[in-house]
Amino acid sequence: MNELTARTGNQAVALAMRQVEPDVCAAYPITPSTIIMETYAQFVADAEARTQLILVESEHSAMSACVGAACAGARVMTATSAQGLALMHEVLYIAAGLRLPIVMAVANRALSAPINIHGDHSDAMGSRDAGWIQLYAQDVQEVYDTVLQAVRIAEHPSVRLPVMVCFDGFTISHGVEELKLLADEEVKDFVGVYKPERYLLDIEHPETFGALVLPDYYIEIKRQQREAMTQALAVIPAIDREFGQRFGRSYGVLEEYQLADAQVAAVVLGATAGTLRAAVDQLRAKGVKAGLLRLRAFRPFPAAQVVRSLSQVKAVAVLDRADSPGTMSGPLLEDVRAALYDAALLPRVAGLVYGLGGREMDEAQAQAVYQTLLDVEQQARPTTSAGYVGLRP
Amino acid sequence: MVHEQPNISPVPFKKLAERPELLTGGHRLCAGCAESIIVRQVLMASRYPVVVVLGTGCLEVATTVYPSTAWEVPVLHCAFENAAATASGVQAAYHALKASGRLALPELRVVVFAGDGGTYDIGLQSLSGALERGTRFTYVCLNNEGYMNTGIQRSSATPFGAETTTTPAGEQATGKIEWRKNLTDIIAAHNIPYMAQSAPSAYRPHDLKTKAAKAFEAEGPSFINVLSACTRGWRYEPEQTIAVTELAVETCYWPLFEVIDGKWQLNYKPRRKRPIRDWLAVQGRFQHLLQKPELVEQIQQRIDREWETLLERCGEIAR
Numbered sequence: 001m002n003e004l005t006a007r008t009g010n011q012a013v014a015l016a017m018r019q020v021e022p023d024v025c026a027a028y029p030i031t032p033s034t035i036i037m038e039t040y041a042q043f044v045a046d047a048e049a050r051t052q053l054i055l056v057e058s059e060h061s062a063m064s065a066c067v068g069a070a071c072a073g074a075r076v077m078t079a080t081s082a083q084g085l086a087l088m089h090e091v092l093y094i095a096a097g098l099r100l101p102i103v104m105a106v107a108n109r110a111l112s113a114p115i116n117i118h119g120d121h122s123d124a125m126g127s128r129d130a131g132w133i134q135l136y137a138q139d140v141q142e143v144y145d146t147v148l149q150a151v152r153i154a155e156h157p158s159v160r161l162p163v164m165v166c167f168d169g170f171t172i173s174h175g176v177e178e179l180k181l182l183a184d185e186e187v188k189d190f191v192g193v194y195k196p197e198r199y200l201l202d203i204e205h206p207e208t209f210g211a212l213v214l215p216d217y218y219i220e221i222k223r224q225q226r227e228a229m230t231q232a233l234a235v236i237p238a239i240d241r242e243f244g245q246r247f248g249r250s251y252g253v254l255e256e257y258q259l260a261d262a263q264v265a266a267v268v269l270g271a272t273a274g275t276l277r278a279a280v281d282q283l284r285a286k287g288v289k290a291g292l293l294r295l296r297a298f299r300p301f302p303a304a305q306v307v308r309s310l311s312q313v314k315a316v317a318v319l320d321r322a323d324s325p326g327t328m329s330g331p332l333l334e335d336v337r338a339a340l341y342d343a344a345l346l347p348r349v350a351g352l353v354y355g356l357g358g359r360e361m362d363e364a365q366a367q368a369v370y371q372t373l374l375d376v377e378q379q380a381r382p383t384t385s386a387g388y389v390g391l392r393p
Numbered sequence: 394m395v396h397e398q399p400n401i402s403p404v405p406f407k408k409l410a411e412r413p414e415l416l417t418g419g420h421r422l423c424a425g426c427a428e429s430i431i432v433r434q435v436l437m438a439s440r441y442p443v444v445v446v447l448g449t450g451c452l453e454v455a456t457t458v459y460p461s462t463a464w465e466v467p468v469l470h471c472a473f474e475n476a477a478a479t480a481s482g483v484q485a486a487y488h489a490l491k492a493s494g495r496l497a498l499p500e501l502r503v504v505v506f507a508g509d510g511g512t513y514d515i516g517l518q519s520l521s522g523a524l525e526r527g528t529r530f531t532y533v534c535l536n537n538e539g540y541m542n543t544g545i546q547r548s549s550a551t552p553f554g555a556e557t558t559t560t561p562a563g564e565q566a567t568g569k570i571e572w573r574k575n576l577t578d579i580i581a582a583h584n585i586p587y588m589a590q591s592a593p594s595a596y597r598p599h600d601l602k603t604k605a606a607k608a609f610e611a612e613g614p615s616f617i618n619v620l621s622a623c624t625r626g627w628r629y630e631p632e633q634t635i636a637v638t639e640l641a642v643e644t645c646y647w648p649l650f651e652v653i654d655g656k657w658q659l660n661y662k663p664r665r666k667r668p669i670r671d672w673l674a675v676q677g678r679f680q681h682l683l684q685k686p687e688l689v690e691q692i693q694q695r696i697d698r699e700w701e702t703l704l705e706r707c708g709e710i711a712r
Binding site: 023024044050051054056057058060062064065066067068069070072073074076091139193200201202203206207211212213214303 | 442444446447453454457458459460462464465466467468469470471472473474478479480481483484486487488489490492493495496498499501518519521522523526666667
């Protein structure tokens with residue numbers, strides 16, 4: 001357990017996959033997730049992983065092949081980014097609608113146009129209603145641990161939904177960090193063997209998967225999906241607790257940093273939490289009651305916990321690494337404000353878009369975010385929304 | 394490779410008719426639709442259990458209306474343009490699960506049924522990819538020459554001059570202006586072990602099931618393009634489906650042939666090739682052409698050229 005090494009996020013995904021050893025992996029290369037499949041292909045070539053690799057001709061076919069394989073009864077994993085995720089969009093809904101426990105790593109990257117290969121969350125945000133569970137990792141270790149947990153979450157009988165493990169493109173996918181690896185047997189023991197309840201290759205009990213459903217039954221089937229997402233809110237922390245008990249690391253559905261008595265706080269997904277924590281430390285040293293809320297689960301959205309974390313805070317900045325033009329700011333802001341709407345105590349909530357197309361937030365900008373919140377808190381400025389961090393003047 | 398003498402005993406139709414139906418009655422296909430005829434003949438030709446992958450189309454929506462299904466075999470419908478890719482996934486899962494020993498799996502065959510829409514057009518990429526990867530499956534294209542499920546719009550399989558809702562005849566239009574895409578050549582260029590063109594027939598009742606049987610024996614991908622007459626889209630009386638299909642064959646509009654390991658083989662040469670006008674005249678979608686002899690002649694010449702080319706390829710005539 002916990003063999004210490006140094007790896008990139010992409011390598012961490014490939015290593016986790018090698019230990020899970022899915023039956024089938026259908027994937028297509030796209031920056032910045034390509035290296036996952038290249039690394040995995042080498043594992044297969046060296047007989048370190050027994051997986052049927054389908055080197056498809058597009059991401060739409062990648063997810064289609066994943067659906068075919070998962071429906072057939074196999075454990076299936078894949079990876080993509082940006083345009084690839086967008087290209088498989090209709091099939092994402094199909095995977096979720098057919099209740100298939102596919103696990104996909106997404107190295108988050110900006111969606112064209114303009115074409116940009118660098119990190120932001122617009123790709124996964126564009127699929128947030130597809131019915132996939134979305135978990136956002138903030139560093140290489142969490143990517144590794146979350147991929148392993150994702151297999152259990154997806155296959156859990158109360159859930160049976162596909163899971164996206166999201167991490168910032170380049171920042172995490174290509175950055176080398178410390179990584180503690182579990183032993184192969186520990187992973188195999190944790191993920192267990194996939195035993196589908198119904199599967200296409202069950203010749204003795206033929207079933208029809210993907211039937212036409214007319215208005216008389218469609219809503220009820222969709223409602224079952226919603227129920228599964230609700231169940232996931234309990235299953236995600238349960239699997240995470242088990243992981244923590246066995247292997248010493250757990251994350252929950254969100255992470256509170258210096259939030260207990262915070263007057264001002266930022267809310268963020270992913271790697272930029274690191275920069276914000278540094279800003280919080282500096283502000284705390286100066287006596288400012290700053291805090292940070294990092295969400296790990298975005299779908300399902302842990303609304304009740306978000307309200308509990310933020311309700312006492314006076315001013316909140318929700319930082320979106322994706323924009324939703326025509327609304328106040330980005331998707332995370334929408335969900336946070338919606339969750340807070342019925343809270344007894346209401347902070348001022350501002351939305352800021354940052355980091356689009358790979359422009360990282362630096363510490364000075366992080367500090368400026370909190371300064372804005374302090375101004376908002378003191379009502380020197382009205383609540384701002386639809387602002388950008390670090391926009392060229 | 395395809396074995397020269399496939400191990401199929403020529404089971405008489407009477408015996409085949411005693412086998413359990415794998416596509417039962419009670420589905421919602423139109424009276425006269427050829428698709429169920431084709432599906433039943435293809436399925437009865439398999440020695441092994443089959444797993445079916447469907448592309449969206451008439452067959453899928455008419456046979457799987459939740460909470461009922463007409464299928465007595467496992468069936469997966471994913472989307473419109475990806476039946477081949479989906480089948481690649483099913484096949485890979487089969488290999489993986491069999492190799493791991495987790496499930497006791499018999500030998501089986503993966504069959505795809507998709508329309509010309511999901512094959513010639515939106516599904517061409519997915520099909521090409523699966524063929525290139527050598528996925529072992531049998532892809533049966535139910536070619537009714539249009540997007541019939543959505544109400545008769547043109548596909549690239551729609552013949553020149555045919556009227557569809559998106560290529561209507563009118564004051565300044567005479568139906569589809571493009572010649573149908575030659576999918577068979579495209580498939581042949583993928584160098585798969587077995588490919589064929591077929592049609593359900595009363596005079597050649599073994600053509601389709603024999604080809605299906607050969608396709609199931611191919612050690613690699615196989616493809617059968619089957620002409621599937623559509624009473625609504627082609628506009629003829631439902632009981633005429635087989636008669637109309639015969640005319641397609643007798644006019645050499647839809648030749649019956651195979652490509653086995655790259656070798657072209659003609660299965661039927663009409664003793665007296667009928668004029669293409671005979672084929673056009675029985676269908677409402679071509680009625681507007683009958684007053685335009687120059688267009689009929691254009692079609693005849695093109696059909697003749699294609700027939701000559703096919704005869705040469707099959708070694709029936711010298712180049």
